[in-house]
Every structure is written in C-alpha cells, then in structure tokens.
Amino acid sequence: MSRPVRTAVLLASFLGMVLLGAAPASAHGFSSVVYADVTSGDDGHVTTKLELEYDLYIVSTADALKDDPLFRAGTAAFDDRDDQEMAAALNSHAGNAVKYVTDRFTVSVDGQACTATRTGDFTMGVREGVPYTTLLLDWACPRADAHEASARLFPDSEGYVKGTKTIVTYEMDAHSGSAALDAGTPSFSTAQTWYERFWEFFRLGAEHLLTGIDHILFLLALIAGSRRPREIVLAATSFTLAHSITFMLAALGLVDVPARVVEPVIALSIAVVAGWYLFRLWRRGDHVTDLETAGHSHFSLDRAGWSRLGVVFLFGLVHGLGFAGALGIDAAWSWTLLWSLLVFNVGIEVVQLAIIAAVFPLLLVLRRRSPRAGLWATGVISAGVSVMGLIWFVQRVFGL
Structure with missing residues (x-):
C-alpha cells in the first residue's frame, strides 16, 4: 500500500x-415510523389500525403516564423477544396504552373530536426486523363528508427519537389516498387536494435521503x-x-x-x-x-x-x-x-x-x-x- x-x-x-x-x-435509527390505516365504517364510525414500534411505545407510555409496572413487564418481554409476553404486557395495561395513543392521535369532524374505543387485543408483528404492535380503534363521529386526522405520536420533546413520521393510508368519504404526517404537518383532511398529498411525499423522500x-x-x-x-x-x-x-x-x-x-x-x-x-x-x-x-x-x-x-x-x-x-x-x-x-x-x-x-x-x-x-x-x-x-x-x- x-x-x-x-x-x-x-x-x-x-x-x-x-x-x-x-x-x-x-x-x-434516529426516528420511528407509525403506520395508520383509516377506513370508514357504518353509521358515521371510523376504524383505524395503528402499528407502533413496540419498545418505543412501552417506554413512551410508561414515562408519560408514570406506569412503572408496564415498563418492567414490557421491557422484560422485549428483552426475551417473546411475542405473547409483549402483547400480554400491553393488554394488561390497556387503559394507559390506549390513552397514550388517543391523546396524540385523533380523528375529528369540523373540529369536533370523535370518541375512540379499543376493539380487540393488542397483537404483535415485525417491520424492518423491529417488533411492532397493532392497536385497533373504533371512532364514533358525527356524519360528515370529510374527516380530519392528526398525529403527534412520539414527539421530539419526549427525548427518545426525533422526527417521527406517521404514514397514513385511507379509504373513506369516497376518497382514498396516502398522507405523511410529522411535526411540521401533523394533520390532514380526506378533502385535501392531490397536490397537497403528493407534496408531503416529495418532502418525505427528500428528508429521507438527507437524514x-x-x-x-x-x-x-x-x-x-x-x-x-x-x-x-x-x-x-x-x-x-x-x-x-x-x-x-x-x-x-x-x-x-x-x-x-x-x-x-x-x-x-x-x-x-x-x-x-x-x-x-x-x-x-x-x-x-x-x-x-x-x-x-x-x-x-x-x-x-x-x-x-x-x-x-x-x-x-x-x-x-x-x-x-x-x-x-x-x-x-x-x-x-x-x-x-x-x-x-x-x-x-x-x-x-x-x-x-x-x-x-x-x-x-x-x-x-x-x-x-x-x-x-x-x-x-x-x-x-x-x-x-x-x-x-x-x-x-x-x-x-
């Protein structure tokens, strides 16, 4: 040489x-991604399927709601990589786990918040080699032609990750599409224009390469x-x-x-x-x-x-x-x-x-x-x- x-x-x-x-x-690893699938139901109801990074979800929920038993049970299950134990930790502390999400992810109509109810148990899966948990929520909303969704999950202020993205796919109000939400653009409406949706994904692609x-x-x-x-x-x-x-x-x-x-x-x-x-x-x-x-x-x-x-x-x-x-x-x-x-x-x-x-x-x-x-x-x-x-x-x- x-x-x-x-x-x-x-x-x-x-x-x-x-x-x-x-x-x-x-x-x-600087950030995390939340995946949300939003669909319309019967009688004004909206169904959301949220997928959240398990260990981050456990730590953030336990810290925000001072739930030490959830932290101990959740992190022990995560260390063991036992899907059943991880799901059981969340299901046994479902009240706080759901509250953390619904305080930071909302569905509304004309500024009026819809009421969320958990349907089914927490389940486990994997995304990009990382354990993710799935939470199903049913939202009771007034009848309307358009809905708004807002996501502020895992914010920078918690100090665990930075720049969390929420990737939303939706099929409701006679519209279907995708949206990319973050701290700069925390909400979207099913009535938004096509170029507003595409600008979000253009910006997301640019930020992904830069970061x-x-x-x-x-x-x-x-x-x-x-x-x-x-x-x-x-x-x-x-x-x-x-x-x-x-x-x-x-x-x-x-x-x-x-x-x-x-x-x-x-x-x-x-x-x-x-x-x-x-x-x-x-x-x-x-x-x-x-x-x-x-x-x-x-x-x-x-x-x-x-x-x-x-x-x-x-x-x-x-x-x-x-x-x-x-x-x-x-x-x-x-x-x-x-x-x-x-x-x-x-x-x-x-x-x-x-x-x-x-x-x-x-x-x-x-x-x-x-x-x-x-x-x-x-x-x-x-x-x-x-x-x-x-x-x-x-x-x-x-x-x-």
Missing part, C-alpha cells in the same frame, strides 16, 4: 471512529470515485434506475426481503464502492483518474468504468428495498399509493442530483488546480466512508 493511501486510511479510520460515536448502527447517513455516504463514495462528469451521471442514473425497480416491485408486493438482510448489504455496499476507488488508487497512484483503455461505446467508458457501473446497479437494487422499507410498503396496491411512492422517489432523486451538482464540480476544480490535493481529498473521503460502511456492516450483522 502506498504511503498516501496508507495515511488516508489511518486518517479516515480516526474520523470513522469519531463519527461512530454520533451515528447509530442503523442509519435510520439517511448511509445513503449520503454511498453517494459521496460514488462522487469521489468518478473520474469525469459522464461517470457520475451514469453512476447516478444506474443507481436511480436500480432502486426505482426494487422500490416499485416492493410496492406491487412482488419482492419482500427482510430488513435483517437489506440493512447489512446496504452497509457493505458503502464499503465496497468506496474501497473500489481505494484499490484503484493503490494500483494506479497519480494515474487513477486516467482511462485505462479507450472506450468505443456511446458512453466512452473503459472496462473499469463498466465494471463499476454494474456494481452500482446491483447495490442500487438493494438500496431500493431500503427506501421501500422506510414507508413500510405492504399495503394493498392501488394507483394512489403507487403515485405517492413515485413522488417519494422523485424527492429522493432531486436531493441526490442537488448534492452531485454541488459537490462534483468542486472536486473537478480541485483535481485540475492541484491533482495531488485532489487525490488526497478523494482518498480520505473514500477511506472514511469505507471504514464507516464496514463498521455498520458488522453492527447490523450481529445486531450491536
């Missing part, structure tokens, strides 16, 4: 350990390893095409890969793409940005360029499953849901292109004015990204 590469790896390793102290094993550290690092690895504008454009296009394919397949219910497989592979993809450039830097040194052979295709890529493009495409397929998991795609397929997911994807792409447009020209200028400094910069970035990817891979494989 050449001295510049070795030094870059050492510097990046130190940087990676610093970042590790601020970043969780799962890059999506997904693993996706950002993967993009930085692509930028650092690209030698000329056409390579980063083709790499970004390949990545976009690949994750759009799996994203849509997940929406259609044709692909279902568990998060315990997807998340480690995403971490590994970060390390591989960044390590690919480090390997070329070690092999070619100052000539790492040169084309090895003249390309004869329309894209003028050499063998290394085509190989890298194939790897990016394959890993893009896996990242698409990660994006799909962010919305918990397992609902019945509909055109409305599909369009919402497409808009979510567009939000991801706009931010991705904005990052490329901001960073890659700066890298080109640095390489032209000081080639040596350009090699150092890309080497340190790639080494740091590779180290973080490997650390995350180990953490996600072993559940650390």
